[in-house]
Amino acid sequence: MKDSKQHEVDLRRLLAVLILGIALTAGLSLWVLLRLHHRQVHTAATRNVLQLGVAMDAYLAGQTEVVSNRTVTSWEHFSALVQSFYTVEQGLQYVAVTENGVSVFHRQVAPHPSGETVQLPARERSGPEWSSAPLPRNVRLRLKVLRTGDHDIPVVTFTKDVVSVNGSVKSVEVALRREIVDREAAGPVAATTAMFEVAVVTVAVAFGFCIILVLWVMRREEAYEKRRQKEEHLAFAGSMAGGVVHDFRNPLSSLKLDVQMLREEADSEAAGSRETIKELATRATHAAERMEEVLQQFLSLSSPQEEEQQAMDLGVCVKDCLKMIETRLARQKVTVDARMMEDHLQVSAYATSLRRGLLNVLMNAEQHSPQGGRIVVSLRREEEMALLEVADCGPGIPAGERDHVFEKFVTTRPGGTGLGLFLARTAIEKCGGTIDVTEAEGGGACFSMRLPLAGVTASHAPRT
Structure with missing residues (x-):
């Protein structure tokens, strides 16, 4: 009985561990899917930023101020256009125009970092999001860091060369802060994270309910088994009692009759009573042996020896x-x-x-x-x-x-x-x-x- 109870306890633990393992596997799968989705969202946001930067650079490079040979005062319209871009997209850091390596226009629309611009090492300038994005042939992409005394500002620059009417080459450079990639991905990431949290809670509650249900069913079956065994024991005890009464009745009646006849023969003085008494005593002995045999069989059945x-x-x-x-x-x-x-x-x-x-x-x-x-x-x-x-x-x-x-x-x-x-x-x-x-x-x-x-x-x- 002790081994059976230990087996039931081990089975409950095994089922609980199995369900917990399935729940952990489901949670891990959800986490992996979440990470993959976040990566895809970040990649999509990066491509959107690239498309935005290329479009802004191409639009600015096509302005009259760039392709013509106007004086510096004519760049006021160009500066106002850059400011309008910043109003729409506050991730714009600066716009610069150079002619033959000489700066002819530079507008720092975002807070100006009082420091130097440092180009990132090659291993940091390339990444799956940036390097896999399709770009026009005449647009160059660079990742830079604008260093200040307090903090650094990572930017991505888009540079396009334009030949002006006088034959000089002008380069239009648009710098976007890379934080706008995170901003673009923030909405989808927050939504999927919330969905992940809801899914994890749902899985935890569902599997917790399953564990409780399995334990309840096993306890119910255990109680039913105990009740069934008890009923079987009672039925067996009843059968045993009925068998004892039935099998004792015949030899007991025979023994009682033999003893009664034995007493009558003892009181009788008839000839040959000695042989009759001997025969009755033998029959009584056989009846007692029969009762002992029946009793021994029932004892062997009810309490087997170990x-x-x-x-x-x-x-x-x-x-x-x-x-x-x-x-x-x-x-x-x-x-x-x-x-x-x-x-x-x-x-x-x-x-x-x-x-x-x-x-x-x-x-x-x-x-x-x-x-x-x-x-x-x-x-x-x-x-x-x-x-x-x-x-x-x-x-x-x-x-x-x-x-x-x-x-x-x-x-x-x-x-x-x-x-x-x-x-x-x-x-x-x-x-x-x-x-x-x-x-x-x-x-x-x-x-x-x-x-x-x-x-x-x-x-x-x-x-x-």
Whole structure:
């Protein structure tokens, strides 16, 4: 019972760990999907920024101030246009125009960093988001950092060369702060993060509910199993009580009648009363023995002894059992034909239980044999099993009833307890063997018992 309870506890823990593992796997999968989605969102935001920078650079490069040869005062319209761009997109850091390497226009629309512009190393200037983006051939992309005393401002610059009317080359450079990529991705990232959190909470609640439900079902099944076992025990106790009353009634009535007649004979002075008294005393003794036999069988059924499995000589055990019923056999004038083809067959068995079971089979054969009958007992080896057969010359057992003769309280003999063959089957199966009944040659019943030989019991585990 303790092992069964421990098994149930281990099963509950296993199921809880399994469900928890599935929940963690689901959560990890959601996290991986979230990271992949964030990466895709960031990539899409980067491409949007690239398209914005290219469009702004191309638009500014096409302005009259750039392609013509106007004076510095004519750049006021260009400056106002840059300011308008900043109003729409505050991620714009500056716009610069150079001609033959000389700066002709520079407008710092964002807060001006009082520091130098540093180009990033090559490993920081290239990335999957920036390098994979399609750009026009005449637009150059660079990642820079505007360093100040307090902080750095990472920017991405777009430079386009334009040939003016006088043949000079002007370069229009638009710088966008890279933080606008995060700003572009902030909305989708926040939405997917919220969805992830909701999904995680949903998964946690669902799997938590599953764990609680599984534990509740297992506890319910455990309670049902305990209730069923209790009902079976009560039913078995009722059957035991009914069997005891039924099987004690006949010998007890006979004993009571014999004692009454014995008392009457003791008071009588008739001749021959001595022989009658002796006969009545013998009958009373037999009735008491019968009651003791019934009581012993019920005790064996209700409280089986605990013993260890060990190697034992099956031939010696059979001979001992035959010797124990020698008087009964002589009384019925029943002979035994013992065909011990292999006397010393060592089997792995529970000695006390097996001896009692074999004794019950032999007594069953004696009880069903007619007066002057014969019982054939044979023992031989059959592969890795010992085969013991007990055949009588009684009325036999109908084919339709052979599957039921080993059940509790099933008997074909008037006055039988219906426990002898049940105890025999229980003992033999406990040793890892089998027992069945067939029709014997010439009529009668033949009980075949197979028991594993000592040393080969690993493949024949005992049944309980």
